[in-house]
Amino acid sequence: MKYLFGPVNSRRLGLSQGIDLLPAKICTYDCIYCEVGITTLLTCERSEYTPTTEIIAEIDDLIEKDPTINADVFTITASGEPTLHSGLGQIIRHIKTRTSKPVVVLTNGSLFPDPEVRQELMAADIVMPSLDSALTASFNSINRPAACCKNLPEIIKGIRLFNDEFKGELWLEILLAAGINDTNADITALNKAVQEINPDRVQLNTVIRPPAESFAQPLTLEQMEHIAGQFERPVEIIVDFVKKDQGNFSPFAEDKVLAMLKRRPCTKPDICEALNINPSSAHKFLTDLERKGRIKGMNHYGKRYYQTKN
Incomplete structure (x- = not known):
């Protein structure tokens, strides 16, 4: 299949049937830690980058071949930012008509200021946006957003507005890179943003896989635990599955x-x-x-x- 992959084990979601909406690498960010590599098309323009009908056809083919579906969830992701795909809402709704399995969307959160994007995501069961910094300087250093992106306060506000209405679960991921977004000021600002957004879960991550930029370095477990203890609400440190x-x-x-x-x-x-x-x-x-x-x-x-x- 061209757009579906797996199912694969996810450290957070169990057995996940993946759906890749975009070719590598179309994104709103050019994150220094990205395992997919350097962004080749840095944009905020939503478009049908891959045919929605073909993605839906692959989903139907999978379900028709195995109606029980050997997966815990359907996870919509991309070799880039999935909310850039203009057919996102249609794809989520179609999956919901074909299966009772939860639909998860992984996103960097950059397009949440757009009411249309927020509305399309309402059909999902779990939405997992990233927020790596709540300070503009650190945000620019780690995420390297497209010039067309809304400013950081607008992005944080967009995630909050979405979560205020969302009936599913919102899991907020924060990825820390050593010396980039891990200062006391960064953590204080992130703590404030987390309180504002009020997610169901907060998940702390670091640079695990080979990054786009070699200077993106991981934190130690001890550093992660220390930072987790500075948040006012429980924070999960994401770890690998027990084999x-x-x-x-x-x-x-x-x-x-x-x-x-x-x-x-x-x-x-x-x-x-x-x-x-x-x-x-x-x-x-x-x-x-x-x-x-x-x-x-x-x-x-x-x-x-x-x-x-x-």
């Missing part, structure tokens, strides 16, 4: 692995989790793909990541 027993590799997995690695770098444990294969089989499989020149490996903070070659 489960894996089964054996089967040949069908090649396309799924390549689809995963095309969208973002993954470790061998990531692949084991997503495809339920044992580490020995995964190692042999990755070694073979690397030998064939289909993927490449890289080391990042003591972990070995793999991604497809451009």
